[in-house]
Amino acid sequence: MGTFAFLVLAALLIGSALAVVLHPNPVKSAMALVATLFLLAIVFVLLGAHMIAVLQIIVYTGAIMVLFLFVIMLLNLGDEEVPTEWPRVVLRGLAGMAGALMALQLVRLVAGAPLGRMVDAPEGYGGALMVARSLFTDYVLPFELTGLLLLVAVIGPVVLAQRRGR
Amino acid sequence: MVPISWYLTLSAVLFAIGAVGVVIRRNVIVILMAIEIMLNAVNLTFIALARQLGSVDGQVVVFFVMAVAAAEAAVGLAIIVAFFRNRESVNVDDLASLRW
Known part of the structure; x- marks a missing residue:
């Protein structure tokens, strides 16, 4: 199933x-x-x-x-x-063939990867609590930097979309 | 449960499709959409391996990738709108003014 x-x-x-x-x-x-x-x-x-x-x-x-x-x-x-x-x-045909080759190589890489046995998921795996706990402890600095990045992404388009010379 | 290597294979195929899209399309907006496919293929790899290792670290990385993708889409589309005002076109062949 x-x-x-x-x-x-x-x-x-x-x-x-x-x-x-x-x-x-x-x-x-x-x-x-x-x-x-x-x-x-x-x-x-x-x-x-x-x-x-x-x-x-x-x-x-x-x-x-x-x-x-x-x-x-x-x-x-x-x-x-x-x-x-x-x-x-x-050129389009060549690009398609190059893409197929790329997919083939990536699949071969995956097939040869030493993945080991899948661990049983702990209780509450992937829920808001578990993700948030990781986000606000181990990854708190990248999280704050993401806030800065989004601020730049808000201001940037406003500056870019302005009409200049008026 | 389906083995994790199947998810990784699916992700590899999606990444290659996105890469081909970047190369063969001439519309800048569709190229940005193909980049989104590539980003999502990598996200799938992160989530599959996070499940394999039973840790949520990979999911947190996907959260950051989404934030960066949102920023990239906002800034990229603003650049496209500014470019369209100047040239009345979204074709990458018209975007070659910096090329030697």
Whole structure:
């Protein structure tokens, strides 16, 4: 049952990721990316990361993807033309083959990794309490720096989006 | 329970798809979306290995990756909007003014 669920999820994930990369219309690419991120949240639940799965849906599919769709619609983008002249077509094919080779090498790396036996998850694994305890003790400095980073990310776009010379 | 190497394999395939997307697309926004796929593939690796080791450290790292991805999307899209105002285009071939 668990194996079947994983295989279905993996097939859907790969399909939707390919749709993001290959669909010429940016809005449909973005919707496929929403599906990809949502399916990944389900995979995170299978791995016991409940808190991160909820954050994935709120932050990624909720906030980041709305930002992407907003910009795509603000700029009123149409379909990207699919290249037909020969160098572009050949280069796209070569890029696809290089990607397949990269995936093959990464899979071989994974297959040879000394992973050992899976540890039984402790009580409350991946819940808000356990993640928060780790976040506010061992990782409190990176956490504060993340706050600074987000502040920069708030001010930066405001500066970038200003019209200069007026 | 599915062995962890299956999750790592899925993550490797998703990362390669994202990398190919960065190379073959000419629309800057779609390239940013392909980068998001790559970031999420790495997040899947972190979460799978965190489960394997029974520790939440990997999940905390994913939390930071999400924060950085949010910042990257906000700043990147602002740059794209500013670029579109100047050139009326989001094609990376028009973004080559710094290239020698």
